[in-house]
Amino acid sequence: MIQDNAPLWEALCAYRQRGVIPFHTPGHKLRGEIFPRLQAHLGSGIFQLDPSDEIEDLALDHDFERALEAAQQLAAQLFGAAHTLFLVNGTTSGLHYLLYSVSGKLVIPRFSHQAVYTGALLAGNECIYLPVRFDPEWQIPLPPTAAELERAAADHSPAAVVFTHPTYYGTCAELEELVVKTHQLGALAVIDEAHGGHFRFSPVLPDPGLAAGADGVVQSTHKTLGSLTQTSMLHVQSDELHHLVRRARRILETTSPSLVFLAVIDEVRRSLHERGSELVGRAVELAHCCSARLERIPGVQVLPSQLRHDPTKIVFSLRELGLTGIQLEGILRRDYNIQVELSDYFNVIALVTLGDTPETIEQLCRAVEGVVERAGHLGGRKLRLPDLSYPPLPDQALPMGKAVRRSWEAVSLRQAVGRVSAEFVTPYPPGVPILVPGEVVSRDTAAYLEWCLRLGWPIRGMEGVALYVIKDNAL
Ligand SMILES: Cc1ncc(COP(=O)(O)O)c(C=O)c1O
Numbered sequence: 001m002i003q004d005n006a007p008l009w010e011a012l013c014a015y016r017q018r019g020v021i022p023f024h025t026p027g028h029k030l031r032g033e034i035f036p037r038l039q040a041h042l043g044s045g046i047f048q049l050d051p052s053d054e055i056e057d058l059a060l061d062h063d064f065e066r067a068l069e070a071a072q073q074l075a076a077q078l079f080g081a082a083h084t085l086f087l088v089n090g091t092t093s094g095l096h097y098l099l100y101s102v103s104g105k106l107v108i109p110r111f112s113h114q115a116v117y118t119g120a121l122l123a124g125n126e127c128i129y130l131p132v133r134f135d136p137e138w139q140i141p142l143p144p145t146a147a148e149l150e151r152a153a154a155d156h157s158p159a160a161v162v163f164t165h166p167t168y169y170g171t172c173a174e175l176e177e178l179v180v181k182t183h184q185l186g187a188l189a190v191i192d193e194a195h196g197g198h199f200r201f202s203p204v205l206p207d208p209g210l211a212a213g214a215d216g217v218v219q220s221t222h223k224t225l226g227s228l229t230q231t232s233m234l235h236v237q238s239d240e241l242h243h244l245v246r247r248a249r250r251i252l253e254t255t256s257p258s259l260v261f262l263a264v265i266d267e268v269r270r271s272l273h274e275r276g277s278e279l280v281g282r283a284v285e286l287a288h289c290c291s292a293r294l295e296r297i298p299g300v301q302v303l304p305s306q307l308r309h310d311p312t313k314i315v316f317s318l319r320e321l322g323l324t325g326i327q328l329e330g331i332l333r334r335d336y337n338i339q340v341e342l343s344d345y346f347n348v349i350a351l352v353t354l355g356d357t358p359e360t361i362e363q364l365c366r367a368v369e370g371v372v373e374r375a376g377h378l379g380g381r382k383l384r385l386p387d388l389s390y391p392p393l394p395d396q397a398l399p400m401g402k403a404v405r406r407s408w409e410a411v412s413l414r415q416a417v418g419r420v421s422a423e424f425v426t427p428y429p430p431g432v433p434i435l436v437p438g439e440v441v442s443r444d445t446a447a448y449l450e451w452c453l454r455l456g457w458p459i460r461g462m463e464g465v466a467l468y469v470i471k472d473n474a475l
Contacts, residue, residue, distance in 0.1 A: 104159025198312070
């Protein structure tokens with residue numbers, strides 16, 4: 001296999017070149033002219049490269065299906081997997097295909113992304129939770145340990161264990177140890193590597209899940225490696241799992257996956273083969289410079305290196321100057337035209353990727369210096385630790401799969417106490433669900449959500465200040 005080829009991208013370009021007269025879908029007939037405003041911004045190429053994936057003519061080199069197979073094999077080779085699938089519905093879909101392929105209980109970190117929960121929901125798998133521990137100073141969720149896995153899995157014989165590697169904040173577990181422990185339990189090790197696709201390309205970054213011996217790994221190629229939004233890769237290490245995830249894809253994927261999206265993954269893979277180490281290496285260097293400069297600004301705290309396993313995720317805080325991360329995100333956006341990835345009570349996270357340049361780093365650092373100069377007017381006294389902590393794991397009244405099929409109503413937080421949640425309720429970040437469908441709303445949970453709302457912390461799964469709960473007569 002030759003990594004210098006990009007079979008799907010080339011097949012698509014050849015189709016465009018041929019100027020076929022299309023009497024097939026899609027309805028735009030490969031012409032942007034009918035939508036001049038779209039064409040003005042997207043150009044005509046996006047339309048000309050967007051035939052449906054049904055066209056197959058081997059003789060004319062139009063066999064997109066075969067080209068996709070070849071492209072996926074090249075990606076598997078580059079990333080060190082036995083098989084790879086290209087995905088057009090993000091890492092969300094890859095996690096769904098993997099978990100759909102598992103029969104039995106799952107052990108998952110409670111701080112898993114919602115896609116892990118919805119994967120379990122689709123497959124009807126029961127979830128056992130690895131507890132959430134927060135770093136006491138930075139208030140960020142920490143990855144699980146092997147001892148926690150052992151305790152959680154005892155008496156359950158899980159079919160699979162899911163790990164998030166890295167977390168949103170760039171922290172990583174002792175993954176190899178966890179994978180070994182998972183295999184000793186007789187379970188599959190599944191890695192949500194949405195934020196770690198770039199690990200493969202720099203020796204100073206943590207080892208990728210595949211190198212740690214995982215059975216299935218899903219990466220958001222769009223998040224850290226620059227392909228178009230919603231394009232991801234699913235890597236597996238056995239033929240058996242490959243057959244299962246392909247079947248899941250046949251069942252769950254659109255029957256019209258975008259060839260543009262798939263071909264872009266292929267071309268990005270070729271570029272990564274050519275320059276991945278150089279591009280990711282440069283991003284790592286820029287990120288180091290950025291952190292070092294931010295650390296030198298009085299009043300700015302940067303997540304220390306013992307927690308910052310992925311240096312390209314720059315977690316920093318102006319809590320000493322009295323600003324919450326949520327306030328800092330707003331100031332950077334409104335006054336400096338800078339949008340960070342996420343913010344929480346203490347921190348903001350700025351992602352540095354292969355798309356950054358010394359200029360973008362300079363702009364970020366200057367903006368933070370500017371905020372610090374004005375901080376006397378903006379903030380106040382040093383921020384204290386939050387008065388409330390993440391509430392204890394709620395009682396479960398109904399399995400998730402049943403809870404999402406019951407009729408529901410929206411009620412105030414106060415009225416919701418003692419009722420059963422119909423929704424995932426998740427402050428972002430860190431994306432740890434406070435409630436999943438079927439769980440009972442406790443007084444602690446309601447108080448914590450009220451506090452998040454007062455801070456202006458975005459919460460998914462609420463309607464304003466109301467929670468969705470299952471109607472009493474539907475329980
Ligand atoms: C940890 C984690 N897993 C999975 C996902 C889903 O990825 P995608 O947006 O590619 O579907 C995300 C998205 O933010 C995420 O942060």
